[in-house]
Amino acid sequence: xxxxxxxxxxxxxxxxxxxxxxxxxxxxxxxxxxxxxxxxxxxxxxxxxxxxxxxxxxxxxxxxxxxxxxxxxxxxxxxxxxxxxxxxxxxxxxxxxxxxxxxxxxxxxxxxxxxxxx
Numbered sequence: 363x364x365x366x367x368x369x370x371x372x373x374x375x376x377x378x379x380x381x382x383x384x385x386x387x388x389x390x391x392x393x394x395x396x397x398x399x400x401x402x403x404x405x406x407x408x409x410x411x412x413x414x415x416x417x418x419x420x421x422x423x424x425x426x427x428x429x430x431x432x433x434x435x436x437x438x439x440x441x442x443x444x445x446x447x448x449x450x451x452x453x454x455x456x457x458x459x460x461x462x463x464x465x466x467x468x469x470x471x472x473x474x475x476x477x478x479x480x
Contacts, residue, residue, distance in 0.1 A: 379424050380450065384409055384417045386457070389443070389450055392427065394475065397440045421447070451480040 367375055380386055387409070391402050402414055409417075418441060421427045426447035429439040455476055461468040 379426070382417070384413060385421060385426075386450075386454060388414070388417055388421065389426070389447060390454055392441065392443050392447070393451060393454065393478065397442060398432070399438070426450070449480055451478055 368378070369375075380389070384407075387405065387407055388402060391405055396402055396405075399411075399414065399418070402409065402418075403411065418427065418429070422429060422441075424446075425444055427441045428444055429441050432438055432440045455471075455478075458468075458471045458476065462470055
């Protein structure tokens with residue numbers, strides 16, 4: 363986690379936490395029930411394993427997810443959203459609405475996802 367803000371702008375600071383290419387996609391997957399490393403790899407965007415490892419570590423450092431061991435040998439982790447991560451749900455839903463209105467060819471999210479509450 364970066365302890366030094368580049369400005370007081372809330373948009374800039376939010377982007378410093380979730381503004382890379384993958385974090386919001388991993389958050390989407392967590393909201394849709396994925397919780398293991400191998401689960402995230404099945405998403406259609408095709409995240410590389412090294413990038414996924416890095417993003418999960420950064421998300422944990424920023425307090426968006428927490429991990430728990432679900433297998434000891436080899437050690438494997440399950441990830442779940444913290445409240446801080448869960449509070450990003452309305453942002454993801456707004457992005458879906460915006461993309462559906464303005465980006466031709468985007469998928470319409472399922473009603474159950476759009477009706478989830480933060």
